[in-house]
Amino acid sequence: MTYVIAEPCVGTKDASCQAVCPVACIIDVGDHFAIDPNRCVDCGACVSACPVSAVFAADRLPTEWADWTERNRRAAADAAPRGRGGARDREPC
Numbered sequence: 001m002t003y004v005i006a007e008p009c010v011g012t013k014d015a016s017c018q019a020v021c022p023v024a025c026i027i028d029v030g031d032h033f034a035i036d037p038n039r040c041v042d043c044g045a046c047v048s049a050c051p052v053s054a055v056f057a058a059d060r061l062p063t064e065w066a067d068w069t070e071r072n073r074r075a076a077a078d079a080a081p082r083g084r085g086g087a088r089d090r091e092p093c
């Protein structure tokens, strides 16, 4: 499982979640933040830190934001530098 940042982050982006994440797997991907599912350790610290309730465990994500699991995964993969164990390293060429 992983945690997912959903639509309420757009327009807020205060980075409170980033400040509490013990593994630094929350990244700024433009108009919102995203969680790298390959590095998230499922601690849940980011959920209560978010002032707009944008963070959910993947299995508790509201259905209207179901596509945000993939949006987080893809955004994290696009942002991961090659050669440092990022998500891109595990994708086929």
Ligand code: SF4
Residues within 6 Å of the ligand: 003, 020, 021, 022, 023, 024, 025, 026, 035, 039, 040, 041, 042, 043, 044, 045, 046, 047
């Ligand atoms: S659940 Fe924990 S490890 Fe995962 S993004 Fe949130 S703070 Fe980081």
Ligand code: SF4
Residues within 6 Å of the ligand: 005, 008, 009, 010, 012, 013, 014, 015, 016, 017, 018, 033, 049, 050, 051, 052, 053, 054, 055
């Ligand atoms: S704390 Fe919430 S609103 Fe702020 S950056 Fe994180 S997910 Fe977005």
